[in-house]
Amino acid sequence: MDSFADSPPREILQCVAETLGCSTTSAEVAAYLDQHDELRHLREKFLVPKIADLPPYCIYLVGNSLGLQPKMARKYLEEELEKWAKTGVHGHIQGSRPWAWAENNIEQLMANVVGAKAEEVALMNGLTVNLHLLLLSFYKPTATRHKILLEDKAFPSDHYAVESQIRLRGCDPQQSMLLLSPRPGEETLRTEDILEVIEKEGDSIAVVMFSGVQYYTGQLFNMAAITKAGQRKGCYVGFDCAHAAGNAELKLHDWGVDFACWCSYKYVNSGAGGLAGAFIHEKHKHTVKPALLGWWGHDLKTRFQMNNVLDLQSGVSGFRLSNQPILLVCPLQASLEVFNLTSMQALRRKSILLTGYLEYLIQHYYSRDAARPARPDGPARPHVSVITPSDPQQRGCQLSLCFSVPIRRIFQELERRGVACDMREPSVLRVAPVPLYNSFSDVHRFIETLGSALAASSQTPQE
């Protein structure tokens, strides 16, 4: 069988189980899928944490929060420390990674991951800083067009950034911050509802600012449709791709997105506080200018003549302020080189099966039906519902699992058994099998471990 045929995960699992003569939930299925995974060698490019006493390594399902360390990160860092020690200031222009333009060498690799042209991407600052810099140029409120449309439950930093930008221009967040919630009783936003608000309120919206993938629900938004709808009403459309970069297949250029920003320490594995990304579409190259200036926005060819006559680089490159921290460039380079061994298309293909496998096992063991007691008066077991959309086109690799019981105790039991994932109290566990380094066996082990964690948390008394 073609290892990752584009059939629905359920069918692939049934086909594999038949081939092996076992059940779909057997560990043999996971082992078979791993053997036939064309991307399995990429796991070896990363350091998977070990937890004392627990064989053989932890089940790392939290790459949505902090990606694993690429093995080459240490080597590249040591090279630059060595260069600094031996050559001092000459390191600015020497070696394979001259500090004065080192980030330029990896922009193309970053651009490939987000579906952009290299000249549309800058690597600089942190995510929230970049969001501010972009909003300073794209958010130009007028008396009639002054709103920013965003999700009601946007990531806190995005919420604060938007709120403060609105105040900075003398507007009132009460009037100008347009927050969109799911319908009552629903967890995720419907595309049709997003498009309808844009259609209805678009004339008063200056900027539509969504996340690419919602950090809490794992919902992947239809960025192409949102962009088109917003721009038809004369709005600028930008995306925070923190949870989308390296996770979903992005086409920022082709979709005509006006601007975007993302951090690189989640699915892009650059280490905590890594160098963030910013995107401005090339159509704005000569029209949208940075509000704040620094010498790193000056054309490299004449930057060091220091004559104080600014020769501003066009597009997003002109938004750079400071010289880039080489120690942050190194791990990002190490990670992007791993991405360059494959493609987002291939990663997505594996991701759909890997996350589909997780969903299948969750439903098999922990759906409301599966947890129903054998006898009508028997005790109900805890069950799990998946908040994340079931349509693979509307999600990345993360599933947000909502438990029918408080999660804290289960989470502690999972941690004790070597599972790394993310808890959002009271009852949600975010689990992200990352196609770059997670295996089908990781998912299978997680499901088994969840079983013993649930049993342990219901047996022992609450502390």
Ligand SMILES: *Cc1c(COP(=O)(O)O)cnc(C)c1O
């Ligand atoms: C992770 C994340 C951030 C974090 O912002 P930093 O500036 O990198 O600290 C902000 N927004 C979203 C949507 C995120 O997912």
